[in-house]
Amino acid sequence: MDVADGRLVKRSEIAELAGIKRATVTNWERRHVGFPKPRVSGELELFELGSVVRWLEGRTVPVGNLRRGEAEGTTYAERVRRALGRGEAGRGTAGPEDPDRAKKILDELHGPPADRVRGTGPHAAYLTLLATMIFLRGCAARTWARVRDLVAEAVQEQRPPAALLRELGALSDKALRRNGIRPGAEAAFGALRTEDAGDIAHVVRLCEGLGREGFRLLVDRFEETVRRGSEEFSTPAEIMRMMAGVLLPDPSGPPLRWHDPYARAGEALVAVVAAGGEAELSGESPHQESLRLAELQLALYCTRAELRTGTATPWTGTDHRRFDRILTNPPFNRPGRDWGDRAWPFGTPPARNDNLAWLQHVWQSLAPGGRAGVVMPNAAADSGDAGERAIRGAMVERGAVTCVVWLPGRLFPATGIAVTVWFLAAPGTAGGPVLLVDAARMGTTRGGRRFLTDREWASIVECHESWENGDEGFADLLEGAGTALSVPVEKLRTQGYSLSPSDYAEKASGTAPADVPVPRPADALGEARERVVIADRAVDGIRVEAAKGASAEWPVVRLGDLCDAVPGPSGTRLKEVRRSDGGVPLIAPKHIRGGRVIASDPELIDPEEAERLVRFRVEDGDLLVVRTGSAGRVALVTPRETGWIYATNLTRLRCRRPDELDPRYLFAYLSAPAAQGRIGDLAARATVIQSLGKGRFEEWRLPLPPLAEQRRVGDAVHALDEQVTAHRALADEAARTRDALAAGLVTGLLSAR
Numbered sequence: 239m240d241v242a243d244g245r246l247v248k249r250s251e252i253a254e255l256a257g258i259k260r261a262t263v264t265n266w267e268r269r270h271v272g273f274p275k276p277r278v279s280g281e282l283e284l285f286e287l288g289s290v291v292r293w294l295e296g297r298t299v300p301v302g303n304l305r306r307g308e309a310e311g312t313t314y315a316e317r318v319r320r321a322l323g324r325g326e327a328g329r330g331t332a333g334p335e336d337p338d339r340a341k342k343i344l345d346e347l348h349g350p351p352a353d354r355v356r357g358t359g360p361h362a363a364y365l366t367l368l369a370t371m372i373f374l375r376g377c378a379a380r381t382w383a384r385v386r387d388l389v390a391e392a393v394q395e396q397r398p399p400a401a402l403l404r405e406l407g408a409l410s411d412k413a414l415r416r417n418g419i420r421p422g423a424e425a426a427f428g429a430l431r432t433e434d435a436g437d438i439a440h441v442v443r444l445c446e447g448l449g450r451e452g453f454r455l456l457v458d459r460f461e462e463t464v465r466r467g468s469e470e471f472s473t474p475a476e477i478m479r480m481m482a483g484v485l486l487p488d489p490s491g492p493p494l495r496w497h498d499p500y501a502r503a504g505e506a507l508v509a510v511v512a513a514g515g516e517a518e519l520s521g522e523s524p525h526q527e528s529l530r531l532a533e534l535q536l537a538l539y540c541t542r543a544e545l546r547t548g549t550a551t552p553w554t555g556t557d558h559r560r561f562d563r564i565l566t567n568p569p570f571n572r573p574g575r576d577w578g579d580r581a582w583p584f585g586t587p588p589a590r591n592d593n594l595a596w597l598q599h600v601w602q603s604l605a606p607g608g609r610a611g612v613v614m615p616n617a618a619a620d621s622g623d624a625g626e627r628a629i630r631g632a633m634v635e636r637g638a639v640t641c642v643v644w645l646p647g648r649l650f651p652a653t654g655i656a657v658t659v660w661f662l663a664a665p666g667t668a669g670g671p672v673l674l675v676d677a678a679r680m681g682t683t684r685g686g687r688r689f690l691t692d693r694e695w696a697s698i699v700e701c702h703e704s705w706e707n708g709d710e711g712f713a714d715l716l717e718g719a720g721t722a723l724s725v726p727v728e729k730l731r732t733q734g735y736s737l738s739p740s741d742y743a744e745k746a747s748g749t750a751p752a753d754v755p756v757p758r759p760a761d762a763l764g765e766a767r768e769r770v771v772i773a774d775r776a777v778d779g780i781r782v783e784a785a786k787g788a789s790a791e792w793p794v795v796r797l798g799d800l801c802d803a804v805p806g807p808s809g810t811r812l813k814e815v816r817r818s819d820g821g822v823p824l825i826a827p828k829h830i831r832g833g834r835v836i837a838s839d840p841e842l843i844d845p846e847e848a849e850r851l852v853r854f855r856v857e858d859g860d861l862l863v864v865r866t867g868s869a870g871r872v873a874l875v876t877p878r879e880t881g882w883i884y885a886t887n888l889t890r891l892r893c894r895r896p897d898e899l900d901p902r903y904l905f906a907y908l909s910a911p912a913a914q915g916r917i918g919d920l921a922a923r924a925t926v927i928q929s930l931g932k933g934r935f936e937e938w939r940l941p942l943p944p945l946a947e948q949r950r951v952g953d954a955v956h957a958l959d960e961q962v963t964a965h966r967a968l969a970d971e972a973a974r975t976r977d978a979l980a981a982g983l984v985t986g987l988l989s990a991r
Contacts, residue, residue, distance in 0.1 A: 243288035244418035244542050245322075246277075251415070252290055255318045257305065282421065291315045340452040342816060343444050344459055349814045351441055357431025362527065365460045366426035370410045371445035372453050373419075373534045381413040389442050392435040399432040406438075418542055419533040420526065450538045457503050457531065461651035471652040472502050473567040473613065476695050477645070478509035481611035481659055483699035484641075485563050486513055493517055494562035499552050499600065501545060504532025506565040511539045520561075522548025551592070553580055553599040560605035567613035568596040570655070583665075584632035588625040593618040597660060598629070601638050604664035609640075612660045616644070619658050619737040631735040634727060637669035638662055641702060642737045644678045648688040658737075661702075671724045673705045673712075676739040679719035683839045685817050693717055759975055766968040773964040776957040792943045797891075798936030800899040805865065805932055806886045807854050815847045822848040825856070825884040827864045830871045832966075833909060833959050835862065835879050843883055854883050854890070859901040861891040863908065863917075863935070870917035874905045889935060900945060902952025907940055909955075 249267075253260040267273045274290050276283035294315040301310055308317070347368060356364040374382040385406060392402040407424030414421045432438055448456070457472050487494055494517055498506040501521030510517050519536070520543055523529050529545050536543055549555065550569060571591045583602060587595040593614055600610045619642055621627065633639050640661050647656035656678065677698060681690035697717040704712035705724060713722040725742050733741045797803075806812075812824075821842035829837040843851070856862065860875040866887040884890055893899045907913055920934050943951070982988035 245287040497561040519543035564610035641673040773961040803935035816844040903948035906955035
């Protein structure tokens with residue numbers, strides 16, 4: 239590769255490198271038809287320097303313009319190459335970094351520094367600043383050193399931050415163009431409203447510790463903050479890695495042409511590079527900012543791709559290139575705007591959306607023997623619309639669809655939508671069974687998002703490979719709750735070409751193995767019934783009689799004299815706290831149910847962060863009360879939850895004098911209808927949203943019976959709560975048993991006697 243290849247330059251930079259006047263470049267451009275054409279990037283016209291240098295091979299430097307050391311016959315191309323050789327040397331350390339450290343740095347970058355550097359400027363400008371700094375640190379060592387010097391000088395000299403940002407932007411754009419990346423840093427940095435150059439210096443120092451993983455996490459965090467529309471949000475790297483894994487060719491073969499017709503931030507092309515092997519990469523996007531992010535991210539992998547400005551309707555263009563592999567996540571469910579004059583191979587897509595237009599376009603863009611992976615909304619796979627069903631059927635019958643993977647919802651940072659991944663085979667592929675993988679119940683939920691482990695993602699790839707090899711046990715390779723079916727075309731016809739695994743699961747289940755006993759309902763419910771019996775006996779042992787006004791003799795006390803009321807940490811503080819696997823559970827209002835803390839999937843706070851929130855830990859015997867929204871729900875903390883942290887909208891009540899106030903009695907009192915009604919009234923008095931402040935709890939007056947009576951009250955209410963919990967558990971178990979047995983009974987696998 240020529241040293242000039244991949245670099246983008248302005249006319250003035252061509253002139254500087256060639257040692258001529260800018261007007262000379264303009265004259266060459268006007269007078270010579272063969273002079274390379276510029277490409278537009280925003281308001282700039284940029285030239286691909288490699289093409290210019292090859293044109294300059296035929297132009298010798300006039301004798302009178304030769305420089306010292308240049309021989310007669312020297313070409314302008316040679317002069318440019320020598321100038322480039324004296325340019326920026328070395329590429330930074332763009333390799334992978336510690337993911338946990340990258341998360342900590344990004345947590346800080348999205349904390350107070352973000353507000354101070356961005357000011358009233360757009361979030362996208364701050365993203366561009368961080369992404370550009372990560373790129374410079376990883377791929378432009380000299381420029382990165384100059385950035386650090388500029389920042390240090392600005393802080394020392396107390397220069398205006400706007401001037402510093404202008405210098406950084408101009409310096410960055412030069413480095414971007416040298417690396418073949420479309421510029422835009424100067425304009426983006428100029429939109430920031432920073433008040434102190436020291437804040438910029440702090441951000442630059444933090445970016446020193448970020449590389450490839452930090453860049454990926456940065457884009458994810460931006461999605462969570464800004465919530466862009468489906469045309470712009472990025473695709474989780476794990477999805478693209480799985481897709482690339484399925485489509486990877488034999489490593490001993492020649493390099494393949496991989497393409498993404500809707501490249502977003504380059505996630506698909508990066509997944510190909512990360513998977514290893516040689517590849518020719520290309521992509522398109524209608525969004526210049528997305529293309530720049532893609533170029534920056536690929537540069538961190540020391541890779542370039544041919545990235546073009548495209549459209550959201552590529553089937554209307556004149557690009558008829560064919561590719562060996564296509565990997566893409568096109569925008570979803572947009573109304574059909576322009577189907578063009580093309581002949582659709584499987585039928586004209588319905589006007590309601592362009593999902594099947596994308597699938598057909600990708601299929602037609604495959605070279606012989608090519609394959610593709612396309613992210614689609616679930617509806618594309620099982621819609622009952624007659625037009626969509628007909629197209630889907632034609633694709634299945636002609637062997638275009640080989641596999642569909644159903645993924646869980648909430649994988650994306652910016653949307654909870656669940657998606658499917660379609661794997662397609664090039665025209666001319668013989669039709670056969672379709673592999674349907676149901677991974678919708680795989681993974682775990684953390685912080686409102688769904689995550690699959692690396693092992694779970696890898697098992698999907700292994701399942702597909704095993705199925706392609708004809709192995710019978712392909713479904714057994716899936717981890718967790720994943721299932722897979724190989725469905726013949728004949729069966730797909732009977733279900734209107736639905737590609738949903740649930741439409742074939744019962745039919746594919748075969749017969750019940752003879753050596754597996756079928757559980758009787760009585761056996762399935764045995765443990766739950768035993769709990770009910772024990773709870774009922776405890777309640778039967780309670781003796782209740784009229785107290786003849788004994789409560790009139792009980793003193794009325796102020797709750798604040800016996801308890802500490804501590805509201806949870808602020809929402810801003812919790813938002814900045816890192817989450818991590820194996821961390822400390824965070825109790826939220828939704829976990830307060832039936833007088834207990836029931837948290838099956840709590841967020842997990844990093845242990846180091848939890849140490850800083852020690853004031854908000856709970857202990858056995860504490861009470862947690864929901865204080866905003868539907869205020870009043872109360873739970874008694876048990877030994878199981880000891881050490882957990884509680885969230886913003888909860889207040890913890892801790893008995894300061896247990897020799898005077900029993901926690902179980904306080905729980906019984908606050909959960910009684912009268913107290914619940916009063917809490918609702920007090921909360922409704924708030925001026926903005928219903929809430930119950932710390933002072934309301936402290937000033938609460940409650941009757942205080944003797945400690946022995948408090949314990950009797952607490953024991954009785956606890957026994958009643960245990961009875962309610964046991965009966966609910968029995969009802970839930972009965973419902974699950976009913977569903978399990980009904981599935982077997984209605985399919986003939988089981989019979990009732």
